[in-house]
Amino acid sequence: MITLHALKYSRATRVLWLLADLGQPCNRIDYDRTDAFRAPPELSKVHPLGKSPVIDDDGALIAESATILRYLSDKFDDGGHRPAKDTADYWHHEALFDYVEASFADVALKAIMPAFEGKPVPQDAKAGLDKHLDYIAMAIGDGPLLFGDKAMLADIQMSYIVALLDRLDLLNNHPKIAAYWNALQQQPGYIAATRSAGPMAPPAD
Structure with missing residues (x-):
C-alpha cells in the first residue's frame, strides 16, 4: 500500500484526490503546520528538504506532486486522467x-x-x-x-x-x-x- 506523508493544507490533497479517483487506499501520515504555517521538523526526516507530499511505495520515496501524480497514474494503469496520446x-x-x-x-x-x-x-x-x-x-x-x-x-x-x-x-x-x-x-x-x-x-x- 502507498504511504503518503501529508502536510495539512498542502499539495498533498492533490495526491489524495487522484488516489480516491483510482479507488486506491493509502496509509496517510499527517503533519500539522507550525504556528508560522511552516512544515514541522519531522518532515525533514522523510525528505531532506522537508517536503510534502512524499509517497513511499515499498521503500521507493517519491516527491514533487506532479511526479507523484504521473507515477500513480502509470502505476495503476489509469486511462481516465489524460487525453489519449494520439491527440x-x-x-x-x-x-x-x-x-x-x-x-x-x-x-x-x-x-x-x-x-x-x-x-x-x-x-x-x-x-x-x-x-x-x-x-x-x-x-x-x-x-x-x-x-x-x-x-x-x-x-x-x-x-x-x-x-x-x-x-x-x-x-x-x-x-x-x-x-x-x-x-x-x-x-x-x-x-x-x-x-x-x-x-x-x-x-x-
Missing part, C-alpha cells in the same frame, strides 16, 4: 500540467503571500496574477474544466493554487476562474479527499 489535447494537457508549478505557482505566490499576511498585494504582483488567470480562463474554453467535465491530472494539479487564491479573495475579478473552482469542488475525488483530510486552503480566521 493534440494530450500535449496541451502535459503543457498545462507542468505549467502549474513551473510558471503559475511563482506568479501566484507573489500575490498570495502578502494577502495571507494581511498586506496589500503589490500592483506588479496583481498585474502578473491577472495575466496568468486570463491565460487559464482561455485554456478552460467552454469548460467547465480544462478538458470538459471530468478532472484531468492538470486540473488536480491546478486546484491547490486556485483554492488559495479563492480563500484570499483573489478571484473576485475573474468569474470564469471562480466558476472553474466551483466545478473542481464538485468532483468526486476532491470531495473524498477533503472529507478525509480537510480543506485544501486554511479556513478564514
Whole structure:
C-alpha cells in the first residue's frame, strides 16, 4: 500500500484526490503546520528538504506532486486522467500540467503571500496574477474544466493554487476562474479527499 506523508493544507490533497479517483487506499501520515504555517521538523526526516507530499511505495520515496501524480497514474494503469496520446489535447494537457508549478505557482505566490499576511498585494504582483488567470480562463474554453467535465491530472494539479487564491479573495475579478473552482469542488475525488483530510486552503480566521 502507498504511504503518503501529508502536510495539512498542502499539495498533498492533490495526491489524495487522484488516489480516491483510482479507488486506491493509502496509509496517510499527517503533519500539522507550525504556528508560522511552516512544515514541522519531522518532515525533514522523510525528505531532506522537508517536503510534502512524499509517497513511499515499498521503500521507493517519491516527491514533487506532479511526479507523484504521473507515477500513480502509470502505476495503476489509469486511462481516465489524460487525453489519449494520439491527440493534440494530450500535449496541451502535459503543457498545462507542468505549467502549474513551473510558471503559475511563482506568479501566484507573489500575490498570495502578502494577502495571507494581511498586506496589500503589490500592483506588479496583481498585474502578473491577472495575466496568468486570463491565460487559464482561455485554456478552460467552454469548460467547465480544462478538458470538459471530468478532472484531468492538470486540473488536480491546478486546484491547490486556485483554492488559495479563492480563500484570499483573489478571484473576485475573474468569474470564469471562480466558476472553474466551483466545478473542481464538485468532483468526486476532491470531495473524498477533503472529507478525509480537510480543506485544501486554511479556513478564514
